[in-house]
Amino acid sequence: MDKANLKDHRQIGQELEIFMVNELAPGTIFWLPKGMTIVKQLEKFIRSQNEIHGFQEVQTPILVKSDIFQQSGHFKYYEHSMYNMEIEHERYSLKPMNCPETALIYKSKTRSYKDLPLRYSEYGRLHRRELSGVVGGLLRVIEFTQDDGHVFLKSDQLENEVLSILKWVSQFHALMGFPSKFYLGTKPDKALGDAKIWQMAEASLKNALKKSGVNFEIREKDGVFYGPKIDIDITDIQNRTWTVSTIQTDFNIPKQFDLEYVDEDGKSQKPVMIHRSIIGSFERFIGILLEHYQGAFPVWLAPVQVVIMPITDRQEEHAKKIVEELKENGIRAELDNRAERLQAKIRDGSLQKVPYLGIIGDKEVQSYEESLISVRKRNGEDLGQLKLSDFIKRLKEEIDKKI
Ligand SMILES: [Zn+2]
CATH class of the missing domain: 3.40.50.800 (Anticodon-binding domain)
Structure with a gap:
């Protein structure tokens, strides 16, 4: 592959009329009709896959009172990466992630062990601050749409659920023409939740990785403070790697939002939460695809066939x-x-x-x-x-x- 002839996604995007940017909306994307066709085809495909895997689609508000991020604990770490504003003497934020509001949906009624795993998907429009100097094109934006998914489940269901997502993710990347590699991130030094639950979750994720047959490595202490995770990297035609998919376990949100289910004996138990994304953000993923295919999309994704x-x-x-x-x-x-x-x-x-x-x-x-x-x-x-x-x-x- 002669790298000298390869074009940047911004150039391809302009030549093929996929997207544009405008200084009046820095760090955000205007999808042109051809780009929107690609977005819609990807959405359609992932939506059908979500249905096959038992995910029910929801949509949660973009503008929400900051209190919810106080409750989730995100505000402490994340406040300066968020867009916060005062409206009628109350603090509001543009959501930087969908998880806390999805927890409100879980909590909206009594859940039984029979309801689990309970799976919600969302094409959530998110906002995260970036320095204006580093934004540009599709790869770094402040407003993006994530193909999000959350699963609430019993801890003994974790291994099977993660196994199913792993198979799905590796099939998806093979279909798109990307080799993929999986990384298990274990407990970091600063972590919430007791050691026993961390051990259980790490063992479940590791077993799922082994059973799935994917190529994986362990990254010690690379988990998130709220649970171990699996990151999935893909390699493009220029031999660059991108982390697009992720599967994260979370013991924190179920605790912060006091989520419960009623077990076989009628007792209240805490579910485990999984966050998962197959493509990450549509913006970034399409940026990667533009460079990977150099604009020559496979027929099913091509804006004009x-x-x-x-x-x-x-x-x-x-x-x-x-x-x-x-x-x-x-x-x-x-x-x-x-x-x-x-x-x-x-x-x-x-x-x-x-x-x-x-x-x-x-x-x-x-x-x-x-x-x-x-x-x-x-x-x-x-x-x-x-x-x-x-x-x-x-x-x-x-x-x-x-x-
Ligand atoms: Zn989440």
Whole structure:
């Protein structure tokens, strides 16, 4: 891989019209329609995976009284990384994480051991302060959307739950084309909760890592003060590593919010909480993807999947009908009817990294029984003339298989 030819995600983002920034909203992202298509496809995929894994989606308020972060204990460590303000003599904050408010949902009714594990997912819009000098592009932002998930469970359910998340995470990264590596962070010097519960949680996480068959190492004392964690690093085509996914256990929030469930004997017990994220933030993950694929997204994520190019005005009506038919089949297709030469249209389509370019000339229009289309891939490969129905079938298969 010749690194000299690789582009920065900000350049790719501009050339492909994925996102923009504006000095009036420093450290935040304006998603343009093509970028929003990528966000929506990722959201859709993760949402379907969440449902398969038993997560119920919730949404908690962005603006909330600071008291909740006093109660959770975050304010003590985190106050200066938060946006805090006074409204009608009360202190409010923009939430920097979703966990404390998710604890309020857990607490909103009596929970039985039969309800556990109880899993909530959220696409939470979060705000965390960064120095204005270090923000830029998608990789470092002050406002971002996390694909968050929280599980409340009994301590003897921890190993199986973590195992299930580990399998999910490693499958996801393989699908996206990233090798991944897992790190278990154990008890740090400053830690909350008694030694016994730490030992139990560390053993559960370690067993889950062993059973999952993933490549892992132990990072001594790298856990969070509220529980041991697993960080998952991915490696991109430039051999850079990024921590995108995380699985953290938490004994602190259940204690701070006095969370309980009723056990088999009718007694009150404290659940353990897991925080988990598969991609981290959408902003950062798409920034990594832009550089990893250099804008050439797999078909299922590509903002435009096919551009149809009539060679002359004579084929324009026919080309429009083909675009309509592709759209009716759920394929993101566009028409390039500019008064440009075909070579220029092909070059522009390839530069825009559109996976398939469909060319319609007199030969293709003449077929009365079945529409024909001459198909090229963005890398220049010529697939020749295909029946439209076969082309649609091929695209649908690739989208289904996420390739
Ligand atoms: Zn959390």
